[in-house]
Amino acid sequence: MLKMWRNNRAITPVLSNVLLIVIAVAGMSIATTATYIITGNLRETMGERFIAEDVWFTTGKIAVYLRNTGKTAIDVATLYVNNTAQSITSLHLEPLNHGWLNVTYTWTANTIYHIKIATSRGTQVADYYKSPT
């Protein structure tokens, strides 16, 4: 025992190897976590799909019925009418879920409107809709 403590050259290689392993494992953990976070965000963005089932022009309002057809939940961030952002109440849709998105808007009869819906991750669905006469 006394002999081993006096032998500094034997302890140094063991310590350095252990340190190296600890650093490697820690580095690997950090890298793996970062990888999952980065690819997770990318994957969620790629997995977003939704459609507008119906658009209904009612007095002073445009209602859009959305369905999440993708593989990840979506948060509707903005609705644009003719490229102008409208204020909306937030809508969160899990996969296969659906619901109304209402916008207060004074529309004109028999007019074509370009309606675009964007999610918080940037996925967009846009189309032209004609208001009723």
Place this chain on the structure above:
Amino acid sequence: MRITISRQRSFSQDRRGLSNLIIVVLSLVIVVVIVSNVFLWSYQMNQLDWEKMQETLTISNIARITRSSWFVTQSEYKENKGNRTSGSYLDTQVVDSSYESFKESSPPRTLDINGTFTIDLANYSLASIQSVEIQLRYRVDDTGEKWFLKAYNWASRAYSDNGFNSTAGHTPASGWNNYAVNLTNQWRSYVRNDGKMFVKVQDQQPDSTRTVIDIDFLGVRAVVNGVLFTFQNKGSRTTHLVSIWVNNSTQHKRYSADAFVNSGETMSYQRVDVSLPNGQYAVKVITERGNTATYSGG
């Protein structure tokens, strides 16, 4: 052997070499994880889009439904007065040349039979039924007396025709006769919560003749206000229908759906909870993959 041991020893002592190797391996693992993760997910989503593109659904026809199919008795009639002379209840299930015969009892010469009928509530819910009709196709050898249709009133616990559109009975002519009654808005008193009904056929009163009655058909059906959709899947993949929209100028109404149409098939889909508006309307059907089929009518 000595050379190999010597190289292993020098390699293990070369810490810079070992750490470089670990870094390279770890980096490779991370790169593989990232690439495979992204590529696999991309592949899945591409497949989703590809399947959506291959889906081709059309609505080939839409028709209003005002009546359900006929519900007939599934057991022999109970003879309260009079007796069965030939045939069986099976002969009263369809309009054809076969029939079941009953003869009035010996004096006082009356006939009173009743059968059990069950409305299929799985397809025609109580909420969707507006009324109930009973129809009798019969022939008698004595046209001198009237015949009555009654049903068991579950509220008053007695057979009755109270609330029927016709309570005067039916005077037969020679040959086959059709006699139908409508239970109007009183139908709910005559239909139990499980859809069961007891229907009675009886003559007017005792008379001088022991009449023989041949019953070709006796059935009940529900009066509904529904829609029969005909979908055609021209695509190469099975389609799952999830929403039906019935729109007109004043309303956009959505109904949840859960129906599958196989590839290349045409399917009739009946809904008694969906009603078509008067005038012009548009029907849209949404699939789970996000495609839409439309139909305009009115």
